Amino acid sequence: MKNLHVVKRGQVNKYEEIITYLSQDECYWLNNDVWDVTKEIFIGDKVHNCKHINFENFNNVLLKNEIKYYLLYNFRNKNLTGQYMMSLANGFKHFSSFLNKYYYNVNSFNDIEYKEIENKWKFYLANNSVKVNMQKSGGQTIISILLVIKFIIKFYDNRDETEKDVWYIKNIKGVNVRATQNMSANRLNFKDIPEYYRETVKRYFKTIITKKSFSLCCNILTYIRYFFTSFYSRGYKDGFVENLQREDIEIYVYLLLNDRKGKSKSQTAYYISYLRRFLEYIQMAQYDKAPKKEVAFLIFQDDIPNYSIESNTKRAVKFIPEPILKQIDNNIMDLPHPEFIPIYILLRETGWRGTDILNLRYDNCLEQIWNNKEQKYNYYLCGEITKTGIAQLKIPVRDKVAEMVQKCIDKAKELSTEENNSEKYLFNTYEGKDKGYPLSKRILVYSIYRLISDKNITDVKGDLYHFKLHSLRHTRAKEYVEQGMGISVIQQILGHQSLQMTVHYATVSENILYEKWKKTEDLDLFRVNTETNELEQVDLDSEDGQNLVRYEYVKKNLDAVKVPFGVCFKLAKLPCKQQMNFCLTCASFCTTVENIPEYEEEIENVKKQINISERCGRELWAEKNRTYLKLLEDTLEKVREQKIVHKNGKSREEVR
Incomplete structure (x- = not known):
């Protein structure tokens, strides 16, 4: 604990947290500067034919303990593999020499500006004839050793998340984020917003971050960032927003439309409409840096491109042809990743969105409800429909499907712990960087594509048939209609907010249309x-x-x-x-x-x-x-x- 009397305020307690963590296993990690990777409490075997990780060359004890904490914490949380950790350790010879030369008297990596140490590190490597080939893993590892500094800086930062320039969504309560989104990788980065307006933008996002979906917040930040980049790149200075005139907006809209020529009209419209909402809000809330002129006199409705024709085209429902569907259904047991088979079956059975199936929890997703008419219990699948705000939707499923779900529940209960599945997901990832999150929808789609390719499932033109996962939902809605199910019942099963959306999905095939016409x-x-x-x-x-x-x-x-x-x-x-x-x-x-x-x-x-x-x-x-x-x-x-x-x-x- 040497020299801690000069450590930044609040940093002592964080350092004590590091010492406590390293004191596990009878202080093995703290007291030993040579870690034996073959120990049972560690990796348990040699890695790349190496047996030890050596910290002896680091003269600064405080920095050495921070490096130890980075490796042990991230290894035990399965953020680092043994192979990658050993590759980092192979660069300790150069890194320790570098730290001993430039940072022998600092108390923490948190006291060093990241850009400063990054530039010095690269300069040191060049002066010592250490070649860094970024195309090879060794070169990448030499540079990646600086991730230790980023990790430690973040570790010591005790500010509220919304006070920082980068907001990690997992640290903000109440954010509307899909279960299929990995919150550890999701963040809002305000560093590209000019410093003069950064706090204004962050203050605005505090008001919307728990009201709008996270993905929408990311898009809004993109639109606002583009606005500032456009003006500053044309010579505008700090304070231009307060003095905005209609002429400025006319030029901005003209340049925007030219810049996005040939791109999505709906997205282009958002660049203007969400900018207008932002400026209107900060003006009504009387922000210091809001426009002085009424926003209504700055941005007109006519400035927003009309994209109704495009949106109607985009909303055209995509059904999977019956011959294709039968081939996929008949071959689904050969899916390259078998853990996704139950997910596909539930998508076909229910017509729910992929995110809704992946959001199922093993402790409450299956329920038996007494049927007075049939005098027996029927199985219901129960889940939260996040898009439409339904906290618990229950729909009937066949007994065979219920048996499959019960087997998935039993397996999830067996494998789950508070550490690897605290949210009790039915289809959970139990290790790796996505540990504690549902299985990846991206990998599910990839597996279906692989199946289509392996089984040569083609359309009428002979091309491999590919589709978006949401097409299964459209197709199931069509099947419900053709089976004679009432439109309001379909609305409830699919979890739609309005009948209009259900009617949009629930069309019928030409054959059924002909049969109805004949009658x-x-x-x-x-x-x-x-x-x-x-x-x-x-x-x-x-x-x-x-x-x-x-x-x-x-x-x-x-x-x-x-x-x-x-x-x-x-x-x-x-x-x-x-x-x-x-x-x-x-x-x-x-x-x-x-x-x-x-x-x-x-x-x-x-x-x-x-x-x-x-x-x-x-x-x-x-x-x-x-x-x-x-x-x-x-x-x-x-x-x-x-x-x-x-x-x-x-x-x-x-x-x-």
């Missing part, structure tokens, strides 16, 4: 007389004729569909305005006393969702469900009083 032939206004083989016009004054006219009118002009709690009588030519809201508030919606049991059941379900959300700490979801609950209760009260609730009533059919 409506007898509704034609003109019918064939089988005796004379001539067309005969239907008598429109007859009862059949009146019913037929009414049917044809409704079919052509109204989009009458069954929705939860009632029926929608929206005009076919009008878009659904409730895609992101509830049908309950729509003028086209009609509900009666017949729907009262649905309201009562849904109210109980929403109350349960609120309890689950509060228990899981999902306050945002709980608040949304409380809003929904009030809407349900208010509508139910109106139905009980008025018997029928339909805002526009008869006028809907009178509209021409």
